[in-house]
Amino acid sequence: MLGLAGGLLLPLLSAALFPTYVQLIKPDWVENVRHLGLVYLAGEVALVLHARGRGYDPAALFRALPRWSQAALALFLSTYWVSSVFVSLLPPCSVMLSLSWVIHLLFGGAVFHLFRSAEPGRLPRVWIGFGIGLVALALVTLVHFVVLPPGLTGREREVDWAAAVPGFISVRHFGSWTGAVLAGLTGLAWVRHGRGPERHLLYGGVALAFGLTFWTATRAAMLGWAAALPVAWVVAGRPRSRSLLTELPLWCAAAAGVALLLQPYGHGAFSFWRPGGAGTADGYSSGRLTLWLAALDVWRNYPLLGTGAGSSWWLVNVGGATFVQPHNALVQFLLNWGLIPTVPALLLLGGATWRAHVLARRHRDLLPFLLMLDCLLVMSMLEGMLHFAQFVMLIVGCLAICLARDVGTSTRRSIDV
Numbered sequence: 001m002l003g004l005a006g007g008l009l010l011p012l013l014s015a016a017l018f019p020t021y022v023q024l025i026k027p028d029w030v031e032n033v034r035h036l037g038l039v040y041l042a043g044e045v046a047l048v049l050h051a052r053g054r055g056y057d058p059a060a061l062f063r064a065l066p067r068w069s070q071a072a073l074a075l076f077l078s079t080y081w082v083s084s085v086f087v088s089l090l091p092p093c094s095v096m097l098s099l100s101w102v103i104h105l106l107f108g109g110a111v112f113h114l115f116r117s118a119e120p121g122r123l124p125r126v127w128i129g130f131g132i133g134l135v136a137l138a139l140v141t142l143v144h145f146v147v148l149p150p151g152l153t154g155r156e157r158e159v160d161w162a163a164a165v166p167g168f169i170s171v172r173h174f175g176s177w178t179g180a181v182l183a184g185l186t187g188l189a190w191v192r193h194g195r196g197p198e199r200h201l202l203y204g205g206v207a208l209a210f211g212l213t214f215w216t217a218t219r220a221a222m223l224g225w226a227a228a229l230p231v232a233w234v235v236a237g238r239p240r241s242r243s244l245l246t247e248l249p250l251w252c253a254a255a256a257g258v259a260l261l262l263q264p265y266g267h268g269a270f271s272f273w274r275p276g277g278a279g280t281a282d283g284y285s286s287g288r289l290t291l292w293l294a295a296l297d298v299w300r301n302y303p304l305l306g307t308g309a310g311s312s313w314w315l316v317n318v319g320g321a322t323f324v325q326p327h328n329a330l331v332q333f334l335l336n337w338g339l340i341p342t343v344p345a346l347l348l349l350g351g352a353t354w355r356a357h358v359l360a361r362r363h364r365d366l367l368p369f370l371l372m373l374d375c376l377l378v379m380s381m382l383e384g385m386l387h388f389a390q391f392v393m394l395i396v397g398c399l400a401i402c403l404a405r406d407v408g409t410s411t412r413r414s415i416d417v
Contacts, residue, residue: 002111003129005043006393007181011133014039014390015140015167021152023163034169035324036096037389044107044393051110061109069351072344077102079305080341088308089315097309097336104392111400118404123365126401127188130181131205138212140166141174145264162269169388171216171269176376176383179221180394182209183228183375187368189248190232193240203243203251211255215262217272220382224375231374235360236367287318288327288382294318295326299335306338310387325387329380332387353377356402366402373398 018025018034025031033039048056062070080101084094144166152159161171168174185206194202213221232239239245263270295316298307307315312326312335326332333342356373360366376385376395385391 001129002047002114002397003126004132005047005129006397007127007130008133008136010040010043010390011167011177012136012140013167015137017167019144019166021159021164023160032093036100040389040393041100041103044103044389047114048103048106048110051113054114056110056113058106058109061113069348072347076341076344076348080337080345081309083302083305083311083336083338084308087302087305088311090310090313091308093310093313094308094336100389100392104389104396107393108396108400111397112404115401115404120363120365120405123401124188124192124368127184127205127368130184131208134178134181134205134208134212137167137174137178138208156265159265161264161267172218172220172383173388175213175216175218175221176379176385176391178209178212178216179218179225179379180372180376180391182206182213182221183225184368184372185209186225186228187232187371189241189244190239190371191236191364191367199241199243203248206248207251207255210252211259214256215259215270217270219272220379221375223382224378227378228371228374231357232367232371235357235370236364291316291318291323291326292328292331295328295331295335299331299338302338303334304338304340306334306336306341309336311335325384327383329377329386332384352399352403355406356399359402359405363405366405369398369401373402 014034017039018030025034062073065073081095081098084098085091088094144164145161148156163170165171165174168177185202189202189206192198192202213225295312298311298315310324312332313322313324316323316326316335326335330342330346333345337345353373356366356370360370373395376391376398380386380391380395385395
């Protein structure tokens with residue numbers, strides 16, 4: 001059910017609510033709902049309420065943490081919102097973004113609580129929902145791109161197709177989603193020895209995820225997936241089935257070939273290489289280096305507590321353009337929260353991620369969740385994976401599932417991070 005909700009129902013609901021052909025939706029409050037990811041936050045709240053009915057106690061979970069984790073979490077929660085309330089030029093927006101982190105943390109605790117008692121053999125079922133979700137999103141996007149409303153028929157090349165994927169702010173965010181699912185399905189194929197129809201179905205899912213990611217030309221997602229592959233080898237050893245090395249690449253190559261033939265209306269956003277973009281490191285990174293330096297230049301005036309959540313949107317200006325987030329998690333944290341909350345946040349995230357890798361070495365069935373986590377964290381250095389709710393949901397969920405396998409003889413021992 002968690003896989004069906006997170007991988008299928010929430011993305012489809014978002015696609016149904018936001019089937020747009022423009023960059024910004026009118027009226028403004030609808031765009032704010034989309035930008036804040038309220039669909040995904042509502043899903044997280046629903047799971048928290050479900051877990052509460054099954055004995056989830058956030059206070060007890062906090063008390064079971066090691067003392068260093070308690071101190072780090074307490075310091076973060078007591079400081080990360082200060083600039084959103086007292087410094088931000090748009091306090092309502094900043095406060096809403098800040099509150100979302102409370103929901104994410106409660107959601108992570110709820111997933112941890114529910115998966116502590118889950119049978120390990122049932123973990124692969126989570127990926128069924130994500131696989132079905134990929135098929136559904138591909139079909140919805142296909143219909144949205146081909147069956148145009150009367151006002152757009154004949155004007156296809158005037159549409160900003162990079163902003164037209166239903167339910168996603170841009171084609172890059174869609175590619176980031178499919179890239180994360182690609183990493184998870186690759187991990188599943190790595191540890192399963194499927195035969196016949198089961199193997200073909202799984203490899204077909206990996207190929208579909210690879211083809212969609214390739215179609216979106218999301219370089220950060222491809223990089224995140226590629227970075228996860230050595231992790232799989234180090235953590236879980238060689239793939240369980242040799243066909244992953246001999247057969248699966250052929251599936252992915254075929255999917256990439258189909259993707260190359262489906263560039264919508266010749267739009268340049270669906271191409272990995274752009275004319276004049278590879279002359280410099282800044283050009284190759286689509287101006288990210290300039291954006292990061294501009295954001296850090298703003299942050300140095302508010303080093304301790306930052307300028308408020310989401311402040312990149314109204315404070316950082318590069319060549320007359322503004323960005324909803326600075327496309328780098330570390331720069332984002334420093335700009336939004338400042339140094340004081342960022343240090344404990346990184347300690348908690350780093351400690352939890354390290355523990356997840358340790359546990360995955362003991363329990364190979366955790367590898368799909370670990371690879372999705374690693375792929376998203378690599379992408380977060382180039383995209384807004386720790387800004388947008390749907391991606392934070394995936395990161396926190398993967399961490400919680402991995403840490404839930406650390407079950408010892410007592411509650412304190414079971415929560416090592």
